[in-house]
Amino acid sequence: MNTDAMPAILGGTPVRSQPFPDRRTIGKEETEAVLRVLESDCLSAFIGGAGEYFNGGREVRAFEQQWAEREGFKHAISVNSWTSGLIIACGSVGIQPGDEVIVPPYTMSASATAPMFYGGIPVFADVDPTTFCLDPDSVASCITERTKAIMVVHLFGRCAPMDEILALARQHDIKVIEDAAQAPGVYDGDRAVGAIGDVGGFSLNYHKHIHTGEGGMLVTNDDAIAEKCRLIRNHGENVHDEKEVDDPVNIIGGNYRLTELQAAIGIEQLKRLDDILDTRNELAHHFASRLNRVPGLSATIPQGRRSHAYYIFPFLYDADQVGLSRDQFVQAVHAELPQATDFESTPLEQGYVRPLYLSRIYQDKCGFGPQGQPWAYQPDVDYCYEKGICPVTEDLHERKMLLSPLIREPLSTSDIDDLADAIDRVASHAPEIRDALENSAKPASM
Numbered sequence: 001m002n003t004d005a006m007p008a009i010l011g012g013t014p015v016r017s018q019p020f021p022d023r024r025t026i027g028k029e030e031t032e033a034v035l036r037v038l039e040s041d042c043l044s045a046f047i048g049g050a051g052e053y054f055n056g057g058r059e060v061r062a063f064e065q066q067w068a069e070r071e072g073f074k075h076a077i078s079v080n081s082w083t084s085g086l087i088i089a090c091g092s093v094g095i096q097p098g099d100e101v102i103v104p105p106y107t108m109s110a111s112a113t114a115p116m117f118y119g120g121i122p123v124f125a126d127v128d129p130t131t132f133c134l135d136p137d138s139v140a141s142c143i144t145e146r147t148k149a150i151m152v153v154h155l156f157g158r159c160a161p162m163d164e165i166l167a168l169a170r171q172h173d174i175k176v177i178e179d180a181a182q183a184p185g186v187y188d189g190d191r192a193v194g195a196i197g198d199v200g201g202f203s204l205n206y207h208k209h210i211h212t213g214e215g216g217m218l219v220t221n222d223d224a225i226a227e228k229c230r231l232i233r234n235h236g237e238n239v240h241d242e243k244e245v246d247d248p249v250n251i252i253g254g255n256y257r258l259t260e261l262q263a264a265i266g267i268e269q270l271k272r273l274d275d276i277l278d279t280r281n282e283l284a285h286h287f288a289s290r291l292n293r294v295p296g297l298s299a300t301i302p303q304g305r306r307s308h309a310y311y312i313f314p315f316l317y318d319a320d321q322v323g324l325s326r327d328q329f330v331q332a333v334h335a336e337l338p339q340a341t342d343f344e345s346t347p348l349e350q351g352y353v354r355p356l357y358l359s360r361i362y363q364d365k366c367g368f369g370p371q372g373q374p375w376a377y378q379p380d381v382d383y384c385y386e387k388g389i390c391p392v393t394e395d396l397h398e399r400k401m402l403l404s405p406l407i408r409e410p411l412s413t414s415d416i417d418d419l420a421d422a423i424d425r426v427a428s429h430a431p432e433i434r435d436a437l438e439n440s441a442k443p444a445s446m
């Protein structure tokens with residue numbers, strides 16, 4: 001690539017004008033599976049009472065069994081969304097009003113709100129600047145006698161430091177829930193994420209690696225937790241009389257059930273997961289090797305078997321070294337590439353979500369109820385959600401993190417070369433770009 005060529009933002013010819021290929025998720029196999037279920041006339045076999053169909057019908061059970069066998073989980077329990085799965089997971093480990101749950105602030109909102117459905121109070125620990133997952137030292141500093149669980153999020157598909165977190169949990173008799181929404185098929189050594197802790201699972205919403213439109217899959221190796229999850233999924237109160245429930249805490253349930261149609265789609269999607277992960281790993285390694293040659297940009301690739309799913313590709317940006325603000329850099333790179341039509345065709349995003357504790361419910365300390373529950377369950381504790389409590393997360397979000405949603409199928413390494421070429425060209429013309437953007441931002445003189 002000719003990095004000397006004039007950058008597009010200064011009037012040069014863009015690196016690429018042809019749109020990046022769209023993500024296609026559904027093939028003829030899913031279509032045939034849906035037709036098979038439609039023809040059976042049974043779109044969901046669940047019955048919210050004791051009996052053969054308390055745990056769903058043929059497709060639901062097959063989907064669960066295939067997922068469990070694939071990764072060696074003792075139990076896989078499908079649900080109608082991973083938000084439902086997180087709520088069920090919190091119920092299954094016995095979260096009660098006033099219990100504290102340690103969560104990262106850099107995640108989708110449901111990781112932190114799920115404990116509140118049982119009156120649990122989120123306490124935010126900071127993330128590690130390299131893995132972007134919970135920092136075990138920060139977790140340790142948040143543990144109190146009220147801590148009931150740690151919600152580990154395998155953010156962007158990268159496995160969090162499970163050994164350190166499990167050691168803390170064992171030492172303090174705390175449960176570990178894994179939010180592996182973005183990390184299906186990811187391993188920490190020979191352990192599949194999701195059930196390394198007590199319970200966890202995956203999202204199957206449309207934007208995830210594989211999907212059922214909406215949906216999720218809980219996984220655990222613990223029989224009692226699995227039983228509780230199945231009760232909460234499907235009106236556990238209705239089977240309480242018939243079943244010997246060892247621990248009757250939190251068994252009232254909802255309707256968190258996946259349909260037969262979705263499960264049939266899920267079975268076909270699961271067959272695609274290995275290819276998707278292989279593609280994303282190949283593209284990610286290629287992109288990282290190009291990025292890491294540019295002063296001021298750095299991407300860390302974890303080593304080991306399938307340790308990253310690359311839901312989105314994260315890397316670090318140093319504005320001083322590059323010589324452009326993060327915003328200027330993104331503007332200039334985007335000028336080199338076709339206009340994005342949605343999130344998945346966007347070359348670069350600045351940061352992920354605003355640190356969760358800065359949102360209104362934490363600032364006002366009011367999740368539900370007139371007294372400001374769940375915080376009202378601990379009236380003597382002054383929970384702090386001020387700006388500054390998780391400085392690493394804030395620094396990543398406000399200054400250092402860039403994300404690329406383009407590290408996905410069906411892109412090829414030559415598509416990724418276009419993205420990397422655009423980055424190279426902008427980085428090598430930083431001073432001219434900065435001058436031009438700063439001059440155009442100045443008001444015209446009178």
Ligand SMILES: Cc1ncc(COP(=O)(O)O)c(C=O)c1O
Pocket residue numbers: 081082083084107108110111153179181182203204205215216
């Ligand atoms: C980390 C994380 N947790 C939880 C969720 C919620 O999953 P769902 O959309 O399936 O309810 C998501 C979905 O975006 C997620 O990315």
